[in-house]
Amino acid sequence: MNRPQSVTVLAILQLISGVFSLLDGLFILLFAGIFGGLGAAVGGARVGTVIGGFIAIFATIALIIGIISLILTWGLFQLKKWAWTGTLIIHVIATLAQIAKMLGSAGAAVNFLTLGFAVASIYYLLRPDVKQAFSVELPF
Numbered sequence: 001m002n003r004p005q006s007v008t009v010l011a012i013l014q015l016i017s018g019v020f021s022l023l024d025g026l027f028i029l030l031f032a033g034i035f036g037g038l039g040a041a042v043g044g045a046r047v048g049t050v051i052g053g054f055i056a057i058f059a060t061i062a063l064i065i066g067i068i069s070l071i072l073t074w075g076l077f078q079l080k081k082w083a084w085t086g087t088l089i090i091h092v093i094a095t096l097a098q099i100a101k102m103l104g105s106a107g108a109a110v111n112f113l114t115l116g117f118a119v120a121s122i123y124y125l126l127r128p129d130v131k132q133a134f135s136v137e138l139p140f
Helices: 005-043 045-077 081-105 109-125 128-133
Strands: none
Touching: 005 045, 005 081, 005 109, 005 128, 045 081, 081 109, 109 128
């Protein structure tokens, strides 16, 4: 089966999402060093290590999500059913996370952008031509 244009759009959205996640992880790692150093200067080596460690955990999660997103992008381009399922799971979680973030941070612009990507991806995943391309049978 030829890949529908909707699947190509979906894969490109997933690629952009993956690249942003990787950049986010690298940016967070930068802050791990900065805030770890500030914590060490103010509260000692242990405080700096704890602060830097927690921030590094969040960076690692972002980097892992970015790598998974790039793998899903490849799967979407290849019309793999696992990629459809994985992309749906990732973007439903991202939608819920961004809504929670917006409630807590007064809706920063980056949260709206990420939410927009997630919602657009879910929309494309649930289009009839996309579900047919991935041989997905859902009642809706």
